[in-house]
Each structure stands twice: as structure tokens, then as C-alpha cells.
Amino acid sequence: MTINPSGWRPDQGEAGGANEAATVTGNRALMLEEPLLFEIGGLDRTGVDFDEPVAAPNRLGGLARTSIGLPGLSEPEAVRHYTRLSRQNYAIDLGLFPLGSCTMKHNPRLNEKVARLPGFADIHPLAPVDSVQGALAVIHLVGEWLKTLTGMPGIAMTPKAGAHGELCGLLAIRAALEARGDARSVVLVPESAHGTNPATAAFCGYAVENIPATAEGRVDLAALQGRLGPDVAAVMITNPNTCGLFERDMIAIGEAVHAVGAFLYCDGANFNAIVGRVRPGDLGVDAMHINLHKTFSTPHGGGGPGSGPVVFSEALAPFAPLPFVEKDGDTYRLVEEETVEEHHGQAFGRMCAFQGQMGMFTRAAAYMLSHGADGLRQVSGDAVLNANYILRSLSDVLEAPFEASGPCMHEALFSDAGFGGGLSTLDIAKGLIDEGFHPMTMYFPLVVHGAMLIEPTETESKATLDQFIAALRGLAERAKAGDASLKAAPVFAPRRRLDETAAARKPVLGWRND
Amino acid sequence: MRYLPLSDADRAAMLDVIGVSSVDALFADVPEAARLSGPVEGLPLHASELAVERQLAALARRNLSAADAPFFLGAGAYRHHVPASVDHLIQRGEFLTSYTPYQPEIAQGTLQVLFEFQTQVARLLGCDVANASMYDGSTACWEAIVMARRITRRGKAILSGGLHPHYVSTARTMAKFTGDVLETSVPRLDGTAEGEMARLIAAIDDETSCVVVQNPGILGRIADLSELAEACHAKGALLVAVVTEVVSLGAIKSPGEMGADIVVGEGQGLGVGLQFGGPHVGLFATRDKYVRQMPGRLCGQTTDAEGKRGFVLTLSTREQHIRREKATSNICTNSGLCALAFSIHMTLLGEAGLTRLAALNHANAVAAAERLAKVAGVELMTDTFFNEFTLRLNRPSRPIVRTLAENGVLAGVSLGRLYPGEAALENGLLVCVTETTTTDDVEALATALEEVLA
Numbered sequence: 001m002t003i004n005p006s007g008w009r010p011d012q013g014e015a016g017g018a019n020e021a022a023t024v025t026g027n028r029a030l031m032l033e034e035p036l037l038f039e040i041g042g043l044d045r046t047g048v049d050f051d052e053p054v055a056a057p058n059r060l061g062g063l064a065r066t067s068i069g070l071p072g073l074s075e076p077e078a079v080r081h082y083t084r085l086s087r088q089n090y091a092i093d094l095g096l097f098p099l100g101s102c103t104m105k106h107n108p109r110l111n112e113k114v115a116r117l118p119g120f121a122d123i124h125p126l127a128p129v130d131s132v133q134g135a136l137a138v139i140h141l142v143g144e145w146l147k148t149l150t151g152m153p154g155i156a157m158t159p160k161a162g163a164h165g166e167l168c169g170l171l172a173i174r175a176a177l178e179a180r181g182d183a184r185s186v187v188l189v190p191e192s193a194h195g196t197n198p199a200t201a202a203f204c205g206y207a208v209e210n211i212p213a214t215a216e217g218r219v220d221l222a223a224l225q226g227r228l229g230p231d232v233a234a235v236m237i238t239n240p241n242t243c244g245l246f247e248r249d250m251i252a253i254g255e256a257v258h259a260v261g262a263f264l265y266c267d268g269a270n271f272n273a274i275v276g277r278v279r280p281g282d283l284g285v286d287a288m289h290i291n292l293h294k295t296f297s298t299p300h301g302g303g304g305p306g307s308g309p310v311v312f313s314e315a316l317a318p319f320a321p322l323p324f325v326e327k328d329g330d331t332y333r334l335v336e337e338e339t340v341e342e343h344h345g346q347a348f349g350r351m352c353a354f355q356g357q358m359g360m361f362t363r364a365a366a367y368m369l370s371h372g373a374d375g376l377r378q379v380s381g382d383a384v385l386n387a388n389y390i391l392r393s394l395s396d397v398l399e400a401p402f403e404a405s406g407p408c409m410h411e412a413l414f415s416d417a418g419f420g421g422g423l424s425t426l427d428i429a430k431g432l433i434d435e436g437f438h439p440m441t442m443y444f445p446l447v448v449h450g451a452m453l454i455e456p457t458e459t460e461s462k463a464t465l466d467q468f469i470a471a472l473r474g475l476a477e478r479a480k481a482g483d484a485s486l487k488a489a490p491v492f493a494p495r496r497r498l499d500e501t502a503a504a505r506k507p508v509l510g511w512r513n514d
Numbered sequence: 515m516r517y518l519p520l521s522d523a524d525r526a527a528m529l530d531v532i533g534v535s536s537v538d539a540l541f542a543d544v545p546e547a548a549r550l551s552g553p554v555e556g557l558p559l560h561a562s563e564l565a566v567e568r569q570l571a572a573l574a575r576r577n578l579s580a581a582d583a584p585f586f587l588g589a590g591a592y593r594h595h596v597p598a599s600v601d602h603l604i605q606r607g608e609f610l611t612s613y614t615p616y617q618p619e620i621a622q623g624t625l626q627v628l629f630e631f632q633t634q635v636a637r638l639l640g641c642d643v644a645n646a647s648m649y650d651g652s653t654a655c656w657e658a659i660v661m662a663r664r665i666t667r668r669g670k671a672i673l674s675g676g677l678h679p680h681y682v683s684t685a686r687t688m689a690k691f692t693g694d695v696l697e698t699s700v701p702r703l704d705g706t707a708e709g710e711m712a713r714l715i716a717a718i719d720d721e722t723s724c725v726v727v728q729n730p731g732i733l734g735r736i737a738d739l740s741e742l743a744e745a746c747h748a749k750g751a752l753l754v755a756v757v758t759e760v761v762s763l764g765a766i767k768s769p770g771e772m773g774a775d776i777v778v779g780e781g782q783g784l785g786v787g788l789q790f791g792g793p794h795v796g797l798f799a800t801r802d803k804y805v806r807q808m809p810g811r812l813c814g815q816t817t818d819a820e821g822k823r824g825f826v827l828t829l830s831t832r833e834q835h836i837r838r839e840k841a842t843s844n845i846c847t848n849s850g851l852c853a854l855a856f857s858i859h860m861t862l863l864g865e866a867g868l869t870r871l872a873a874l875n876h877a878n879a880v881a882a883a884e885r886l887a888k889v890a891g892v893e894l895m896t897d898t899f900f901n902e903f904t905l906r907l908n909r910p911s912r913p914i915v916r917t918l919a920e921n922g923v924l925a926g927v928s929l930g931r932l933y934p935g936e937a938a939l940e941n942g943l944l945v946c947v948t949e950t951t952t953t954d955d956v957e958a959l960a961t962a963l964e965e966v967l968a
Contacts, residue, residue: 037630037861046867048597050949053870053877056884060876061707061736061898063767065869069637072864079599082627082858086608089623093607106517107611110563116601119574124587125791126927127578128919134576135790148556160649160792163846174691196846198839204691208839246543277541282548301604301851302624303614303811305649305793321687337934349687353590353652353680353780354791366570372560373553375515381537382520388540389528407532407540430619439617461519462528488819493619496819500618503816503828507805509643510633 031494034084038511041071047078088494089302090438096464098390100411100441100453101194101242103272103294108370111297111363120362125354129334135358136332139325142361145368146290146311149376150271151279154317156310157324158356162269165289165308166200166236168321168351172287172312173234173263174204175319175348182261184233190219192243192445194267197236206233213447217243217402217413221252228260238267239283240274240409242445243402244387244453254284263287263316271295272457273384273410276377286313292357296364307360318346323355382458383410386465390454393469397476401448410457416450421482425450428475430497433490435471515560580788580924584955588902588946589732589927590651590678590758591791592783594871595950600785600858604851614847618826619818624850625825628813631857638763638860639777640770641799645810646827647853648796648845651780652684655726655756657798657809657843658776659685662724662752663694664807664842670721671754675699676710676731678758679932685726694723700933703895703906703942707737715745722749724776728756729769732932733944734899736766743773752776760784760797761948762900764872776800784863785855795852805829809843871949875901879947882956886945889960891967895942902946904929907967911943914966923962 026033058064073081097104115121123132143155159165177184187201190211198208211227214220219237235257239247247253257264266280266288272295280288292298292307312320323336334355371379384407391412395403398414416425429439441453456465478486490496525537534540541549553559580593604610608623615621628646635644648654659671673682673696682698689696697717714725725746730736739755746753755769757779769777779797786795800808806829814828863871879901887894891908907914912930919925929942947956
């Protein structure tokens with residue numbers, strides 16, 4: 001295995017600097033600088049042909065629009081514009097994305113193919129249900145798999161992302177409490193939880209209180225038990241947690257939460273670490289969202305869309321939102337009316353216009369069927385194996401604060417302790433870019449100084465992991481030696497370090513013709 | 515397992531380095547009582563690519579897709595022709611499989627697209643500034659109500675009867691838990707846009723945070739929002755405008771131009787497709803002075819260490835990963851890929867193409883409305899409209915829609931389904947006509963209605 005076979009190092013200066021200065025266009029061979037479409041498009045230019053409109057009177061009520069200010073491109077210009085832009089992006093199709101808590105893994109193209117079948121992609125959300133039985137069957141199928149894999153009897157398929165799923169879970173909890181006439185005001189969130197957890201709880205009108213972590217990186221059970229009381233509506237746990245550890249006391253936590261009449265919410269963003277091996281229902285969880293796009297592979301698409309179904313315990317299942325799919329013999333029904341008491345009188349309402357992210361359900365169905373129950377068990381096994389391999393292979397050069405706490409789950413956590421010369425995690429991350437890797441998750445979780453959270457996922461080979469380990473080892477050694485040249489990284493990316501402070505101080509959020 | 519690269523020899527070598535005997539041993543922290551010893555019971559084992567494709571294709575065939583029938587459904591999701599290059603470009607791996615652009619030096623492609631998207635959306639909605647997209651129109655609408663509460667420090671929102679009922683339900687669900695008071699109503703089949711505006715103006719008081727109005731409204735009616743905007747501002751309230759059919763903005767004056775303070779929309783009509791309801795793409799735009807109160811992601815322009823122009827995600831100090839319980843919303847993502855599809859489609863159209871597309875939609879819809887109004891037992895209830903209008907049938911429309919679907923005609927959306935229990939609306943049928951609708955399609959619907967209503 002060879003890394004950087006040309007032997008070039010950043011401290012030797014910019015490779016071919018003279019030639020770079022000499023290009024007139026600013027382009028670098030295959031790396032082409034691309035202007036904004038507003039700088040190259042025209043108001044009279046279009047890449048689409050239309051039929052001549054039929055002659056008909058105007059019924060716009062005198063509110064016709066006169067000008068908009070939207071330039072267009074011809075089809076070949078548009079194809080080049082976006083193809084050139086695409087080449088300024090790192091992507092999982094190009095290499096490893098070692099992002100802790102974000103699960104960037106291989107995206108099977110079979111999933112894309114089936115999601116685009118007209119029978120799934122070209123059907124209307126309000127089409128008569130008899131004409132969309134196959135789509136309802138897919139929603140039902142994915143829901144049944146999620147219930148079986150989690151050991152939980154209820155499900156809400158409509159939430160559109162993980163954070164939207166958290167909202168759904170907390171709304172169900174609040175609805176259940178109100179149904180028993182039990183007003184509670186506090187949600188407890190451990191400090192190692194995802195940032196969306198406290199934001200969600202606050203959004204639902206709860207006071208948020210933190211629960212500290214122990215020195216070994218887990219929820220402090222004694223502190224939690226000490227705080228629990230009749231004012232607590234729910235405890236939100238992330239398990240496996242953001243330190244990369246399984247919450248060993250999960251069953252005891254659940255029992256303590258239930259003993260005071262509260263509910264246990266689990267952030268299931270990390271479900272891919274345990275899928276097929278542990279059912280959260282067996283741990284006492286009452287509600288858990290599943291980032292369908294992470295565990296069951298929807299491409300991240302530069303930021304979304306995602307999908308965040310929520311599974312519920314017996315106690316919360318009746319409060320799941322509308323609409324939902326019911327199977328009745330061979331027929332599927334879409335229950336969408338808030339007035340239909342006999343089906344779901346306690347549903348807390350509707351979370352979005354239609355029945356959720358069908359495009360993600362189809363992809364998840366393809367992924368679930370491809371792996372099967374045996375494959376999903378192998379998925380979590382390999383994800384955890386890969387993370388522990390990285391943890392052990394680098395713990396001699398990078399401090400691993402929780403190495404003594406037991407095996408990590410699907411993500412390995414390091415800190416920047418021992419770096420010299422004012423170098424930090426950010427410099428290592430930017431150095432990884434020059435090595436051809438996307439950086440790991442930085443400065444998260446907050447409980448570790450200069451955190452580096454690395455999640456290799458199950459779809460990386462040992463050869464890729466070895467190359468990544470060698471790259472990170474080299475960077476760690478340079479950081480410990482205080483090698484100031486790291487401050488200049490990245491030098492090979494389409495852009496050098498970008499001034500984020502200036503962007504926030506005086507925001508320029510759109511193109512203006514001046 | 516074709517997606518898993520490790521061989522048994524790899525696994526053994528890696529376990530050696532770690533110093534444990536088996537993969538199962540890595541799960542030692544899981545309480546033994548909760549550990550499964552083998553694959554979860556009740557689910558099938560892994561299957562080949564061919565077998566999976568066959569199974570899902572069989573399910574897809576159980577659906578009547580829009581292309582296979584005369585198709586007239588709208589009501590918040592619209593069918594438009596998407597140029598072939600849109601889907602080709604969004605499937606480039608560098609777009610499709612890239613991450614949220616938190617490392618801007620290697621995400622300039624996504625970031626420049628978001629910057630261009632924000633510019634396009636702001637201009638389309640007639641506002642100063644737009645964000646990098648939301649989940650969908652309905653959740654964007656709710657976020658606008660929350661934002662209006664933050665700005666005005668008032669908690670009463672007045673929702674127009676013309677607002678999509680699912681948007682109203684979404685807002686009502688959220689308001690139950692945040693304590694907002696929502697004044698809602700249902701549309702009147704025999705009403706007018708002017709009447710609804712007057713009713714809303716009369717309802718504004720000193721407690722009103724915002725008035726939320728959809729244009730065109732759920733029944734298709736187009737309203738002039740100018741007077742309503744003035745009335746809101748006079749009482750210190752904001753005007754929130756909702757656009758569910760984004761193509762209409764190629765023909766109708768934008769809400770921003772008419773004085774709306776926050777404009778949200780469903781961008782699905784451009785580039786994204788119907789998708790049985792999701793994923794879609796929420797649009798969100800506002801005035802410059804409210805930028806820091808706007809939810810969602812924002813992309814901003816800056817420079818790199820060499821002085822070159824570049825783009826970054828910015829103003830993240832409003833967000834959950836920094837402010838935790840003080841965040842302005844709990845949104846943690848955008849609809850990045852759908853925003854890309856929207857932006858490419860918009861770029862291919864340009865202003866010239868969008869205007870033309872909108873004109874084509876409107877002309878087709880007017881012609882169809884005139885034809886359908888001639889059917890005995892059918893009355894056209896919408897005076898002004900873009901590409902969607904309301905018919906009143908001589909009997910409840912919900913069973914009619916079902917019957918026509920059995921005969922292969924997807925006739926529209928019945929108001930009985932959208933407003934269950936509202937007897938005054940149960941004969942209403944929403945019909946949407948776009949550039950994809952042919953005169954044969956219209957004739958098929960007219961004939962089918964003649965038969966079933968006779």
C-alpha cells in the first residue's frame with residue numbers, strides 16, 4: 001500500500017506553482033473554475049422547448065407578472081455548468097467519508113433505479129387509494145421491518161428527517177401525558193446527546209435540563225436517578241451515544257424513567273451500530289426515530305432529503321400521527337381523516353402535508369430486502385469491527401479518551417491532546433483533505449476537547465481503512481511535532497481555507513447585479 | 515453480501531489487531547438479556563439484485579402512474595414535465611453522494627448550487643433573501659408562523675380559508691404544543707378571493723402575529739394581497755404568503771411584490787416530481803431585515819486564503835448544533851438534492867421558459883375549464899385561476915373520483931377528501947391542468963363525467 005507515491009509534501013511549497021500562475025483562465029486542466037449562472041445566463045435564453053399555447057382568454061384577474069430576473073442557459077450550457085460544479089465536490093463515490101454521527105456509506109444504485117420506477121415516482125399523494133396499492137404496500141413493508149427490527153409495536157412513517165422524527169416522538173409523549181391528565185414540564189437530555197434533542201424539546205414547550213456524563217463517557221445513572229421526578233416528561237438518550245459507546249445501563253435507565261411515570265426517548269441516529277443485534281424495545285425504549293437515510297441508505301445529496309420514521313412502545317402507539325397505512329386482508333388503506341374516531345381517535349395530528357418520504361421508503365425497502373435479516377446483522381458487526389480497528393490502530397498516536405471504557409460501537413473518538421505549535425483538530429481535518437479524504441466529524445461531542453469522531457461504516461474495505469489510518473497517523477505525528485505547515489492546509493482542494501467569519505459578519509446570501 | 519467488502523480473512527486479521535476473539539465480543543456492553551444470538555426472527559434473509567428488483571417492480575405495477583391515465587390532480591402536488599438532463603445531472607455521484615457542505619473547501623459544487631438556488635428562489639417569490647430549502651411547503655408554512663411569533667412577540671395567527679387543509683392541520687398540530695392560537699376557517703365554494711381578503715382584514719387585531727394566505731388559494735382563486743399586506747402592517751402584524759404551485763409565479767405577480775413579509779412555497783413542481791408526497795422541497799424567503807430570524811440553512815459568499823471567491827454555510831449561530839435549546843428551530847437539514855433538481859430545472863427554463871411554461875399551463879386550464887363547464891351537472895366555481903379550478907358537481911364528488919379512477923381516469927381531488935365532514939364542500943372537485951394534459955385527456959374526463967353524472 002503506497003500513499004502519496006510522488007513523495008510531495010506541503011512544506012515543499014505549491015507543486016507546479018509557476019504553471020498555476022501562468023494559466024490565463026484560472027482553470028487547472030480538469031479542474032475548471034465555473035462562474036455563477038447569473039454571470040453566464042441570459043433572460044432570453046432557455047434550454048426547454050414548448051408547444052404553442054392554445055388561444056384562450058386570460059383569467060389571472062389582472063395580476064399578471066411582468067419581470068422576474070431569472071437567467072437561463074441552453075441545454076448544453078446547463079449540462080456543463082452543473083457537471084463542472086459537481087467536480088468541486090467530495091463524495092462517497094470518490095472515497096471514504098469518516099463522519100461520526102452521520103453515517104456516510106455506499107449508496108447502492110439499485111435503490112435509485114427502483115425509486116424512479118414510474119409506479120412509485122409518478123403517482124400523486126392524493127390519488128384514489130385503490131390506484132396506489134403498491135405504494136401503500138411499500139410503506140407498510142418498511143414499517144413492518146422497522147417494527148420487527150426494533151421490537152416495538154407502533155410506527156409513524158411521516159416525519160421527513162431525523163429531527164422531525166424527534167419532534168414526532170416528543171409530541172406523542174406529550175399527547176400521551178395529556179391524555180392521562182398529567183402535565184409535566186421538563187425533559188432531561190444528557191450532555192452527550194445530539195444538539196437537535198434539546199432544540200426539539202424546547203420547541204415542544206419543555207424546559208430542558210442536562211444530565212452529566214461520567215468519566216467513562218456514559219450517562220451518569222446516579223445523577224439521572226437523582227433528578228427524576230413527577231415533573232419529568234421524558235428522558236432523551238442517544239444510544240449508542242455520541243462518545244461512540246453503548247449505554248450499558250440502558251435497561252436500568254428505562255426502569256427508573258418508567259418508575260416516575262416518564263417516557264424514554266431514544267435518538268436512533270446511530271441505529272446502524274446495533275441493527276439486527278439489539279431490539280431497542282427490549283431495552284425499555286418508548287419512542288425512537290430512525291434516520292432511514294443513514295441506516296437504510298438514501299444518498300445524502302449534499303444535505304438531504306432524509307426520512308425519520310418513529311417507532312413506539314405499546315403506551316405511545318395510539319398517539320402516532322396521521323396519515324398512516326393499515327392492512328386489511330389483501331388491501332391497504334390510508335387513514336388520513338382526523339375525524340375517524342374508530343381508527344385512531346388519539347392521533348396527535350398531522351406533521352406534514354402528505355404521507356412522508358416515499359422516495360426514501362422505496363430505497364429503504366430495496367436495501368432491507370437486499371441485506372435481509374442476516375445481512376443487517378452483518379452490517380452492524382462490520383461497522384463496529386471497522387470502528388474498533390481504527391480506534392486500536394491509532395490509539396498510540398492520538399489520545400482516545402474512552403478507550404478504557406470498553407469496545408467502541410460504530411464510531412471511534414479521539415481528542416487533540418498533545419498537539420504542539422497551536423495546531424488543533426481543524427488543522428488535522430484540513431490536512432486530511434490534502435490526503436484525499438473527507439475530514440472526520442470535528443469538535444463533537446462537546447464533552448471531549450478537540451473531538452475527532454470517526455465513523456468508517458461497514459462498506460469500507462480493510463485496504464481503505466489502512467490507507468486512512470496511515471494518513472491520519474502521519475498527520476497526528478506532524479501535529480504533535482508542531483509542524484506549522486499544517487496551518488496552510490488544504491493546498492490541493494478547489495479552495496484554500498475559506499473566511500467563514502467574514503461570511504457571517506456581512507452576509508451575502510444571493511447574487512446581486514452590482 | 516454484495517455491499518460488504520470485508521472477507522473472513524480481513525475480519526480475522528482486524529480482530530487480531532483489536533485483541534478480541536470475535537465480532538460478537540465487541541457487543542459485550544449490550545446487556546446480555548437484550549442481545550440477539552442470530553438474525554431477527556420474522557424477516558427474510560438476503561436476496562440478489564435481480565430478485566429485489568423483480569419484487570419491487572411488481573409492487574410498482576400495482577400503482578396507476580400519472581403517465582398512464584388522463585390525470586388532473588393538484589391540491590399541493592403538481593405534475594410537470596421534467597427535462598431529461600435534470601435527473602441525469604442530479605444522479606452524478608459527486609452531487610448525489612456528497613455530504614452536507616460543512617467542509618467548504620471540498621464542497622464548492624453543492625455550495626455554489628445553493629447560492630444560486632437562494633438567488634433564484636428569492637427572485638421568484640419576490641423577496642430579498644431565501645434560505646437553502648426546507649422539508650416541504652407545509653413544514654415551511656409552520657416555520658413561518660413560528661418566525662412571525664418571534665418577530666412580533668405575539669401568538670395569534672390568522673389562517674386563510676384558502677390555505678391547503680393539510681398545511682392547516684400541520685400548523686394546528688404544532689400549535690397544540692407551543693401555545694400559539696390559530697384562527698382557522700374553511701373555504702366557501704361560492705365565495706370570492708375579494709370576500710376572503712375583506713374577511714381577513716377585518717379579523718386582524720393587536721394580538722395578531724401574522725395572517726397566512728395561500729395564492730392561488732386551495733380552490734384555485736387568485737387574490738391581490740396588497741391591501742391585506744397594508745392592513746397587516748398597520749396593525750404590526752406580518753403577512754405570510756404560501757405558494758403551493760411554484761410554476762404559477764411565471765404568470766402571477768409574486769407575493770413579495772404584493773407586500774408579503776415571509777413567502778413560503780412548495781417547490782416540488784420544478785424538477786422534483788410527484789413522488790407520492792415526498793421528498794418535496796420547501797421554499798422560504800423573507801425581507802433582508804428578518805434574515806437572522808429565518809430558519810434553515812443559508813449559504814453565503816466569502817473568499818479563501820488566496821482571495822478567490824468561495825461559498826460557505828453561514829449564520830449557523832441560529833442553529834441547533836450551536837444553540838441547542840435556544841435554537842430558532844430544530845431543523846437540522848435541508849432538501850439539498852431536491853433543491854438541486856429545482857435549480858437545474860429553473861436554469862433550463864430561465865425567465866423566458868418559465869413564462870412560456872406558465873402561459874401554456876394557464877391556456878390549457880382555461881380551455882379545459884370551459885369544456886368541463888359544459889357538462890350537464892357541472893358548474894365552474896372559480897372566476898380567476900392559474901392552472902387549477904373548482905367544479906361543483908350535482909352530487910358528492912368523492913365517490914365520483916373513485917368511480918372514474920376504476921375506469922382509468924384520475925379526475926382530480928375531491929373536496930370531500932380534503933374537508934371530510936364539511937357538507938357545503940362535498941360536491942366540490944379540484945381539477946388541475948398542466949402542460950402535460952392533452953385535449954384528449956380533457957375530452958376523456960368530460961365524457962366520463964357526462965356518463966357518471968347523467
